[in-house]
Amino acid sequence: MTGASPTQRPLTSAEVAYLVGASxxxxxxxxxxxxxxxxxxxxVWWALLDDDRRVxxxxxxxxxxxxxxxxxxxxxxxxxxxxxxxxxxxxVPVPPVLRHGTDPAYGEWLVTAMxxxxxxxxxxxxxxxxxxGPVRYDLGVALAALxxxxxxxxxxxxxxxxxxxxxxxxTAMLDALLADAADWNVRLPVTPEHLRALVRRHADVLDxxxxxxxxxFDCWDGNVLAxxxxxxxxxxxxxVDGERFLYGDPLLDxxxxxxxxxxxxxxxxxxxxxxxAATVDPLVLDASARRRLALYRLHLYLLMTVxxxxxxxxxxxxxxxxxxxxxxxxxxxxxxxxRG
Numbered sequence: 001m002t003g004a005s006p007t008q009r010p011l012t013s014a015e016v017a018y019l020v021g022a023s024x025x026x027x028x029x030x031x032x033x034x035x036x037x038x039x040x041x042x043x044v045w046w047a048l049l050d051d052d053r054r055v056x057x058x059x060x061x062x063x064x065x066x067x068x069x070x071x072x073x074x075x076x077x078x079x080x081x082x083x084x085x086x087x088x089x090x091x092v093p094v095p096p097v098l099r100h101g102t103d104p105a106y107g108e109w110l111v112t113a114m115x116x117x118x119x120x121x122x123x124x125x126x127x128x129x130x131x132x133g134p135v136r137y138d139l140g141v142a143l144a145a146l147x148x149x150x151x152x153x154x155x156x157x158x159x160x161x162x163x164x165x166x167x168x169x170x171t172a173m174l175d176a177l178l179a180d181a182a183d184w185n186v187r188l189p190v191t192p193e194h195l196r197a198l199v200r201r202h203a204d205v206l207d208x209x210x211x212x213x214x215x216x217f218d219c220w221d222g223n224v225l226a227x228x229x230x231x232x233x234x235x236x237x238x239x240v241d242g243e244r245f246l247y248g249d250p251l252l253d254x255x256x257x258x259x260x261x262x263x264x265x266x267x268x269x270x271x272x273x274x275x276x277a278a279t280v281d282p283l284v285l286d287a288s289a290r291r292r293l294a295l296y297r298l299h300l301y302l303l304m305t306v307x308x309x310x311x312x313x314x315x316x317x318x319x320x321x322x323x324x325x326x327x328x329x330x331x332x333x334x335x336x337x338x339r340g
Contacts, residue, residue: 005040005311007061015106016045019057023099023111024049038119038222039241040311041071046114054114055098063107068307069176070160070244075108076100077157078243082112084214085242089145093225093238115238117227124221130234133270135226136257138236139219140274143253148280149214151247166209166248171199174299177306184309188302189326190333195302198336202295205288212247219257250281251289252296260328262297264290291336298332301325 017030029050036044036056043059060075061067079100085092095112102108120132155162155169161176163169178192199206216223218241225238254263257271264285266272276283285293305325308314315322 007041007065007067007310008043009059009062011043011045011059016047016057019106019109020047020049022103023101038121056095056112056114058110059106060108066310068180068310070156070173072160073158074243075110077245079110080157081242081245085146088149092142092145093236094242095238095240115225117225117237120221120224120226132234134233135224135236136270137274139224139257140271141278142236142239144275144278146216147213147250151212151214154212154248156246165207167203167206169248170206174199177302181306184306186306186309187315188305189329199295202291202336205291208288209249213250215246215248215253216242217246217252217256218244219253220259249292251292255293255296255300264293294332294335298329301329301332
């Protein structure tokens with residue numbers, strides 16, 4: 001069974017077999033299956049079918065589970081994202097969608113083909129010594145391809161935070177997180193008033209973003225799959241967990257791949273070299289870009305703090321995580337010239 005987070009429904013092998021049958025018909029059997037670790041939102045299993053296909057089953061949280069505002073409808077959003085990327089940026093390796101279904105007892109689920117490779121976080125935890133430069137270069141190339149896709153508005157799709165301008169969308173995204181923090185009684189190291197004032201103070205740099213580029217948003221090492229090529233070099237073979245996608249400033253996608261670091265301080269990082277080699281628009285990390293990156297790190301660290309109770313974590317049960325995020329938030333507040 002799995003179910004470490006309140007948003008993750010426990011599953012058994014028999015239930016996985018049932019959902020596979022509901023996806024492909026009762027004639028399709030499961031030869032083997034097991035849970036996939038690494039995420040804290042959906043329940044995820046791999047399954048080997050009797051026709052030798054390997055698939056990934058992702059089960060959404062049960063209906064009525066308290067979620068953050070931007071997390072509403074993420075299973076359907078992930079299907080839309082994978083289909084969009086396959087159509088508009090086919091060079092980016094995302095999993096083919098095989099089935100998106102619903103069930104009265106189990107709710108909503110998504111089945112995709114299982115891509116080869118292991119995540120960079122899995123390789124690191126296993127102590128595998130590899131040169132990850134080539135795969136991070138490939139990730140930069142893939143992000144540049146994604147960013148060539150343009151949306152019809154900024155922010156999330158559906159009924160979630162969005163806007164006609166990037167300033168409006170980013171402000172709405174921040175407001176939604178602050179509302180979530182109030183709902184969950186999350187203690188923040190800065191007041192909502194100071195955060196809103198900070199965004200208003202730097203809104204001029206947000207207004208420089210005129211095109212809503214397609215963003216993955218969640219490119220931390222757990223969502224980057226890699227495998228050795230014929231020469232033994234580790235290369236990108238999958239970019240997964242696209243349910244948090246949105247449209248906005250391409251710089252936002254350069255934050256999560258270098259989690260807890262500052263991409264602007266590492267201009268020769270393989271990610272940036274790959275991005276520069278493939279992007280249509282020049283990547284300029286000037287003063288304006290640095291301010292935007294600081295705002296985006298602020299948003300990410302705020303999100304990671306606010307989501308803790310919904311994942312069964314609190315400042316008391318996970319003091320190290322809470323303290324680290326508070327320190328990182330304070331660093332970005334200092335960078336942007338505000339404390340509160």
